[in-house]
Amino acid sequence: MDVGLFFKIASQVIGGLGVFLLGMKHMSEGLQAVSGDRLRKMISAVTNNRVMAVIVGVLVTCLVQSSSVTTVMVVGFVNSGIMTLMQATGVIFGANIGTTITGWILVLKIGKYGLPILGIAAFFFLFSKRERLRYIGMTIMGVGMVFFGLELMKNGFKPLRSQEEFNAWFHAFHISLDGGLLLAYGNIIKCALVGMILTMIVQSSSATLGITIGLAATGVIEFQTAAALVMGENIGTTITAWLASLGTTTTAKRAAYAHVLFNVLGTCWFIALFPVAIRGVTRLIAWKTGFNPLEIGIDDMDEARFGQVITAGIALTHTTFNVANVVIFLPFAGLLAKFVTRLVPEKETKEVTHLTYLDVRMLDTPALGIVQSQGQINFMAESVEGMMGQLRECMETEAEQITLESKLFRREEILDNVQTEIFLYLSNLVSGQVPHDVTTKSHQQMRIADEYESLSDYIINVLKGIKKLHQNKMVLDGPARDKLLTLHDRVATYITRVNEYVKDETSGNLAWATSEGAAIGELMKESRREHLARLQKEEVSPLFSLAYTDMLNFYRRMKDHALNIAEVVAGDK
Structure with a gap:
């Protein structure tokens, strides 16, 4: 690949990712400000009722637009004694469902309109005298930046389709659902590991989801490869809560380990059933859109339409995986809490004359x-x-x-x-x-x-x-x-x-x-x-x-x- 082309691709992808992340930040801060007391009331509504805790986790994550923020928040609350381990486990379950809202936002037919949305919202954010209107402007501005950033990443990825060396490298991750199961599972695990490592590096599953959608929507990677990457991203996102638990109380560490175990176990069973699960998801997409993501290529149809079908497929896969995970593991939340309690034993602590519970x-x-x-x-x-x-x-x-x-x-x-x-x-x-x-x-x-x-x-x-x-x-x-x-x-x-x-x-x-x-x-x-x-x-x-x-x-x-x-x-x- 020529150096000029590489620089052009890298500039657009990195710049697009930066705009995407900044948009997520503005959208999160705007939603938090607009929700105000309602967000705090949601947290105070958390009880030992598992279903209620899950609902709170879903709603809070939808508002803060980041499961990492929610899980770090949960670790902080457990550390300061505001939440119990059982309450935290339910909220973490809900956070995994709430984070799927990002994928569905990206399904919306906004695309190239992200920039004008950003511009109009910026006027409200910068010049409105009413605080609430200003924060609504910030939220919409964030949405515009998310779509504009995704559009930049898509445009950056497009030239990769015609680069043989990249195609050969991506072929090593090709997942054939009709070929040998051993090879297919080997590549599924490889893709999941790549997704996990990338998410651990950027510490944002929303960012890696955006990159995955950008690659898949431009035809650089296949739908099933993107789905496997998303599975790994679910494990990678646990690094944030784990890092947040360092230097905290024993109970806070247990909450972080519960998050890791929940996501790892959930990913394992989904990978085991990957061929069946992916076919089921794609049939739902085909029923709704008339196109099966496993059977179409970017050359078979309009590029924008292809991108929308693939994005919807990835969003549905992400949602199906996380909802199924919660449904399966929720009855065993108590067992999970007991297991991490044994995994992270209580240590003798001495009362200190300084406060250790306010997490910066x-x-x-x-x-x-x-x-x-x-x-x-x-x-x-x-x-x-x-x-x-x-x-x-x-x-x-x-x-x-x-x-x-x-x-x-x-x-x-x-x-x-x-x-x-x-x-x-x-x-x-x-x-x-x-x-x-x-x-x-x-x-x-x-x-x-x-x-x-x-x-x-x-x-x-x-x-x-x-x-x-x-x-x-x-x-x-x-x-x-x-x-x-x-x-x-x-x-x-x-x-x-x-x-x-x-x-x-x-x-x-x-x-x-x-x-x-x-x-x-x-x-x-x-x-x-x-x-x-x-x-x-x-x-x-x-x-x-x-x-x-x-x-x-x-x-x-x-x-x-x-x-x-x-x-x-x-x-x-």
Whole structure:
């Protein structure tokens, strides 16, 4: 092949692939922005019901336009404790079906109209003042870029048909369904391996699907060769989730292995039945279009029509394979989860003072990345509740609780670092072009994380007050302890109720939070008056009085920070 021709082909194919990938990115980001809260609600709707988890996986992947993004997201959610392994398995199953939407988009008769669609949509994206309209423009612009990129790749591949050396090389992958089965299966496996390796390199099954369709639609490779490549691409796409699981929790690794096993086992059975399965798919295409992809060549008909039939055949093969896989393996999802649990045993872990659950890969999908940070906000809420319980235990007895106290100090140190890492994560999340609702939610989460960190500080301040009494050979006497425990329980209940608003992501009941906060304030004033009366009667020492009134002030600050959280959740701050 002449160098000039090679350069021309390489330029068009590489340029087309770049435009195709950029189009997929814009389409994904636009759809995520337009869907907004609906996408987050889908994730929160995931339950241990397998069918529901599959449906969520399908819908989310259709919206983000990438099974790799969905599976990386799932690994991140499992890592941060938002999803269980069983839930993740169902979503991964659904992601495999959802990714087939790319093939069906490419079946649409748009082709050469991709460029004008791109241009018109770009005007809306660049000049519209309405955010929603701008993101709709971005989505349509992405669609236009996908088709324009595919058209460039097709035009780049066309000259390969007349190059004998390429034809001879591709012939080594020729799959004859009517010849010897041994040779046919050997070539099927070779094609699957090529598809797998190519997908592992580019880390995008949509990109390799686009290349496969480009080669098949221009007649460079046969339909059955393209179908075998698609099988391999289904294995290759698992590399993204596997890489995402490195350095994560054991459960997150199990989710990644479940994805690998599901796709590998599914590809194995489909390859075993390849001759029968492909004939069945092509008969469906022939029934719908009047042409059997196995029996036609590009010289037998109009080039555009040929491309459409072949593209539809590849899309149907991809869909049939993934739907059949889910139907077959869904009843055994529990067994798969048990198998990967044994395959990846639990390791002894030590509680660390830094956060390891915010996966930076989630920054590529802001609408879903905000769900991950919400999981860590919930972790802070639960930690503060736990600290309140441990603090009460320290107050109940006169003796020092050394082990319990060290746990409280350790937990406060963790929450300090958690708050810092949430702030850095959310700052990076909103640093690019993100929807307004994601920005608003991020700012709310930053504020709530700061309030929880302050709550943990005041819990420790109360503990230090108790320790100060112990150091001075003093203890909380009966009346003081009873009053402080009553106040503690009231504030702890208040914090628990506010935490429910945070976890449910509802606007909460600000009127209740305000009135209950005022009632707690009155209880504190009453406690202070009673204590001052005891001081006047010289029932307590001035040093004890100072420590006790400080503790009352710390509880007042706890109430204030909890009220601040309720106001942020309600959108009042």
